[in-house]
Every structure is written in C-alpha cells, then in structure tokens.
Amino acid sequence: MKFNPSLLLCATLLNVHMMSSLAIAGNNENPAVQRGLTALKNNGAAARLAEGDQFSAREVVKDKDGSEHVRFERKHKGLRVIGGDIVVHMNAAGQSKGQHHTMESALQIDTIAQIDEASAIAMAEQQFAGTRNAPSTADLVIHARGAAMLSYEVLVHGEMHDGSPSEMHYFIDAKRGGIVDKWDGIETSAVTGSAKSLFDGVISVNTDSLSVGGYAMRDLTRGNNYVNNMANRTSGSGSLMTDADNVWGNSSTSDNATIAGDVAYGTLMTWDYYKNTHGRLGIANDGIGSSSKIHFGRNYVNAFWNDACKCMTYGDGDGRTYYPLVAIDVIGHEMSHGVMSSSAALVYSGESGGLNEANSDIFGMLIKFYAKNPSAPGNYLNGEKLLIANTGVTNPTKAFRYMFKPSLDGSSPDCYSSTIGSLDVHLSSGIANHFAYLLAEGAVVPTGFNLTPAQLVCNGNTSLTGIGRDALGKIWYRALTVYMTSNTNYAGARSATLSAAADIYGANTTQTTAVANAWSAVGVN
Ligand SMILES: [Zn+2]
Numbered sequence: 001m002k003f004n005p006s007l008l009l010c011a012t013l014l015n016v017h018m019m020s021s022l023a024i025a026g027n028n029e030n031p032a033v034q035r036g037l038t039a040l041k042n043n044g045a046a047a048r049l050a051e052g053d054q055f056s057a058r059e060v061v062k063d064k065d066g067s068e069h070v071r072f073e074r075k076h077k078g079l080r081v082i083g084g085d086i087v088v089h090m091n092a093a094g095q096s097k098g099q100h101h102t103m104e105s106a107l108q109i110d111t112i113a114q115i116d117e118a119s120a121i122a123m124a125e126q127q128f129a130g131t132r133n134a135p136s137t138a139d140l141v142i143h144a145r146g147a148a149m150l151s152y153e154v155l156v157h158g159e160m161h162d163g164s165p166s167e168m169h170y171f172i173d174a175k176r177g178g179i180v181d182k183w184d185g186i187e188t189s190a191v192t193g194s195a196k197s198l199f200d201g202v203i204s205v206n207t208d209s210l211s212v213g214g215y216a217m218r219d220l221t222r223g224n225n226y227v228n229n230m231a232n233r234t235s236g237s238g239s240l241m242t243d244a245d246n247v248w249g250n251s252s253t254s255d256n257a258t259i260a261g262d263v264a265y266g267t268l269m270t271w272d273y274y275k276n277t278h279g280r281l282g283i284a285n286d287g288i289g290s291s292s293k294i295h296f297g298r299n300y301v302n303a304f305w306n307d308a309c310k311c312m313t314y315g316d317g318d319g320r321t322y323y324p325l326v327a328i329d330v331i332g333h334e335m336s337h338g339v340m341s342s343s344a345a346l347v348y349s350g351e352s353g354g355l356n357e358a359n360s361d362i363f364g365m366l367i368k369f370y371a372k373n374p375s376a377p378g379n380y381l382n383g384e385k386l387l388i389a390n391t392g393v394t395n396p397t398k399a400f401r402y403m404f405k406p407s408l409d410g411s412s413p414d415c416y417s418s419t420i421g422s423l424d425v426h427l428s429s430g431i432a433n434h435f436a437y438l439l440a441e442g443a444v445v446p447t448g449f450n451l452t453p454a455q456l457v458c459n460g461n462t463s464l465t466g467i468g469r470d471a472l473g474k475i476w477y478r479a480l481t482v483y484m485t486s487n488t489n490y491a492g493a494r495s496a497t498l499s500a501a502a503d504i505y506g507a508n509t510t511q512t513t514a515v516a517n518a519w520s521a522v523g524v525n
Pocket residue numbers: 333337357360
C-alpha cells in the first residue's frame with residue numbers, strides 16, 4: 001500500500017470546534033490535523049486505508065487535558081465516500097489513541113458508471129412523494145454504509161403536501177440502477193415551544209425542530225396539525241409558520257407569529273377534547289391532522305372551514321372593532337364543522353343548517369371550558385374575545401352569540417317557530433344553542449346579565465334544572481354521530497338526542513327527561 005498523507009490532504013479545514021479556550025487555527029496548517037494524518041497513516045489497516053484514498057479534515061475537538069479528536073471526510077479516486085468518515089483520537093503528546101469509523105473494509109471498487117446521470121435523476125424523481133421546486137442534481141459517489149457500491153447521490157428538492165420543505169437524498173446504483181439508500185436532508189423532531197398568544201396568555205405549543213435550523217408550527221404529536229401564513233394573500237396555501245428560537249409572538253398583533261400560537265393551541269385543545277372526551281382521533285377520526293391558514297387577506301372579519309382541503313382559514317379582523325378571529329371557541333367551532341362533515345353532514349341550509357351551525361357553537365363552547373385557560377375562561381358566549389371593546393373585561397357581556405338568550409345578538413330567535421328554516425343558518429342555530437344551555441344549566445341566569453329565569457324559557461318552565469356540560473357533550477356527540485343525518489330538522493334533533501340520552505343513561509332517567517324538558521323549553525315539542 002502506498003500512502004502519503006502529506007500529499008493527499010487536499011481540502012480545506014471546514015470547521016474548527018473549540019472545546020477549550022485554546023485557540024486552534026482554522027486551516028490546513030493546523031498542527032492537530034497534521035498529527036491526525038500521521039496517526040491515520042500509522043494505523044492504516046484499522047482505518048481501512050486503500051490506495052486512492054484522500055482525507056480532508058472537517059472538525060477538530062480539543063479536550064481540556066490536551067487530547068485531540070480530528071474528524072476527516074474520505075474520498076476515493078476523487079469520489080466522496082458516503083460512510084467513509086473517520087475520527088482519529090490522540091493524546092496530549094500527539095500519540096494515537098485509536099479511531100472511530102464504520103467502514104467494513106478497505107475500498108476495492110471499479111469507479112466506471114454503467115448508467116448516466118440523467119437516468120439516475122429520473123429514477124430518483126420517480127420516488128419523490130412531494131412537489132419538486134428546483135432542478136435535481138446527481139453526483140457520482142461511493143456508498144459505503146455497508147458493502148461499498150458505486151452510486152449516484154441524487155438530490156431532489158421540493159415541498160411535501162403539508163407545505164414542509166424536503167431535500168431527499170437518493171442513492172442510485174450506478175452499475176445496475178435501483179435505489180440503494182435514501183434520506184431526507186430536512187430532519188424533524190417534536191419539541192415544545194412557548195407562545196405569547198393574543199388571547200390565551202403564555203402557552204406551551206408543540207412544534208417541530210428543523211434540521212436546517214429553526215422551528216415549524218407543526219404538532220407531530222397530534223396528526224401533524226400545522227399552521228401556514230397566508231401573508232395577507234387570499235389564494236394559494238401560504239407557507240409553513242417558522243420561528244428562529246421557538247418562542248413565538250409577543251402577545252400582540254404587531255408580531256405575525258403571535259396568533260400562530262393561538263391557532264396551534266386552539267387546535268391542540270380541540271384535538272384533545274375530542275380524543276379524551278369522545279375517543280375521536282382527529283376531525284375525521286382517522287388520526288390525521290388538519291392545517292390552518294392565518295393572516296388571510298386584509299381586514300378580513302371571518303374564519304371558515306373548507307372541506308376540500310380539510311383546513312381552517314382565519315382572518316385578521318379589521319383592527320378597529322375586531323381582533324383576529326383566533327379565539328379558542330372560534331377554532332373549536334371551525335374544526336367542529338369538519339367533524340360535522342365526516343359524521344351527520346347536516347346540509348347547510350334550512351333547519352339542518354341551523355343545527356349544523358349550533359353544533360359548532362356547542363362544541364366551541366365545550367372546548368373553551370375544556371381548556372381551563374385562565375386567560376380565556378369558559379362561558380356560554382361565542383367569540384367574545386374577538387371584540388376589541390372587551391379587552392381587559394373579566395366577565396364580558398358583549399359577544400357574537402349568547403347561548404342562554406340568543407336574541408341578545410339582536411337577530412336570533414329564542415324560541416322555535418315553523419318559519420325558522422327560512423332564516424340564515426347563523427340565526428336559526430340559536431334554538432339549538434338555547435337548548436344546549438338549558439340542558440346543561442337549567443333556567444339559571446348567568447352572572448352579569450339582567451334577566452329573569454322566565455326570560456330564559458319559552459314555556460314558563462322556570463324550574464328547569466340542568467344536567468351539566470359533560471352530559472350535554474356526551475348526548476350531543478352521540479346524537480350527531482349515531483342518529484342525525486343530512487336532512488335532520490329540529491324535531492329530528494329532539495328525537496336524536498332523546499335516543500342518545502336513552503342509550504347512555506337509560507330511557508327513564510333524569511338525563512333523558514331533562515333532554516325532553518330542555519327542547520320543550522325552546523318550543524321544540
Ligand atoms: Zn360556523
């Protein structure tokens with residue numbers, strides 16, 4: 001074996017890692033690298049040295065006691081050797097203390113490729129699951145993670161379906177074709193970040209540590225729910241929200257990462273509510289997460305669920321009367337439209353449409369209570385956090401909707417009538433919201449509202465007593481997922497919830513009787 005390291009050290013020293021205060025020169029003249037090459041030469045068999053090997057130092061670590069560890073990359077006949085890297089250890093006197101590497105044997109390999117680069121690239125691109133967004137490149141290498149094989153390393157760049165970046169490395173057998181090995185250069189791992197949210201205080205969010213640096217707002221522990229930034233656009237899907245230090249936002253809309261925290265948190269709580277309360281894994285009960293688009297358009301005062309993309313979209317509000325629409329009950333509301341779509345799928349018009357909207361209001365309310373967040377306490381209002389006028393108000397009395405007395409919004413009816421199906425679904429929903437309140441709480445006026453019990457019911461039954469939110473949630477969820485169908489109306493909802501209550505609690509029980517009484521109290525008999 002002919003080997004002369006002093007001639008073969010051809011590349012630059014890329015990185016010098018200092019473990020002590022000792023300064024180490026960042027170039028090839030570094031004496032530690034020279035000592036490392038000498039140690040390599042003197043232990044050639046252990047290092048699997050072959051004629052044609054070349055080494056370039058990548059990193060030098062120096063311990064406090066003077067020991068040195070020099071990391072080298074290997075080339076063979078000018079080709080990079082994947083898996084040929086080696087760390088050479090030396091004591092303070094520069095004597096070899098062994099080495100670490102994974103080469104099975106010294107290379108003896110023919111380096112003439114039988115297939116060309118274009119063919120290798122075509123084979124790799126065929127494997128890529130995402131959407132390519134840059135030209136692919138190929139480089140002839142020796143793949144030595146195992147038995148050495150002449151290969152093309154093909155880099156395919158693109159984006160996966162959830163918007164996350166991907167840089168796939170495919171190793172294609174350069175003699176016969178076929179995939180030898182592959183990995184994604186964009187590595188991910190679940191971590192916990194901190195978010196200074198707009199509505200929910202300082203909260204923990206589950207994020208994704210990216211190998212390229214920084215963090216993405218993606219929850220690997222809950223079906224990969226993720227948040228994209230629309231950056232005021234109204235088309236396309238935006239780009240994944242990322243953050244340099246995993247501390248998101250500043251509790252104000254001045255930082256565009258702030259509401260990413262609200263949305264990630266609301267999504268997490270909604271996921272957990274359905275899972276822990278109803279055993280439902282994700283919106284469609286398939287364990288698959290959903291995506292959220294924030295900063296949609298300009299001054300947009302709405303939020304919506306889209307069945308086609310199984311995604312939520314949130315406007316920023318107008319900044320004068322309305323904050324961004326990212327309160328936890330709004331998030332729970334939108335995601336519950338998704339649950340609706342994969343269960344009863346109540347048609348979004350007429351009485352069934354009102355029930356569809358009410359389903360979202362009911363679960364949005366239950367999720368707000370479930371979260372037990374002191375900054376966004378549970379109540380029977382919907383969307384009160386969105387009103388800028390409520391800033392700092394502990395017990396707000398202004399909201400988008402009032403479940404205990406829907407007419408407080410100025411438009412919704414409190415009591416059922418046969419013409420209700422002609423109303424907008426966001427108004428006809430009031431009857432079922434009203435039912436839900438009375439079933440959970442009875443004819444009890446919430447603190448802060450100047451009403452009498454008689455004003456809460458449509459039939460004078462002021463002795464109506466509630467059976468609690470847990471029972472309401474169980475009964476409504478079972479009615480939705482087992483009994484309601486696309487055209488269910490209010491009479492059908494009464495029947496569905498009675499069947500559900502009888503299934504869970506028995507036919508002649510307090511709970512089943514309470515369901516009948518609560519419907520009667522809103523005029524559905
Ligand atoms: Zn809705």
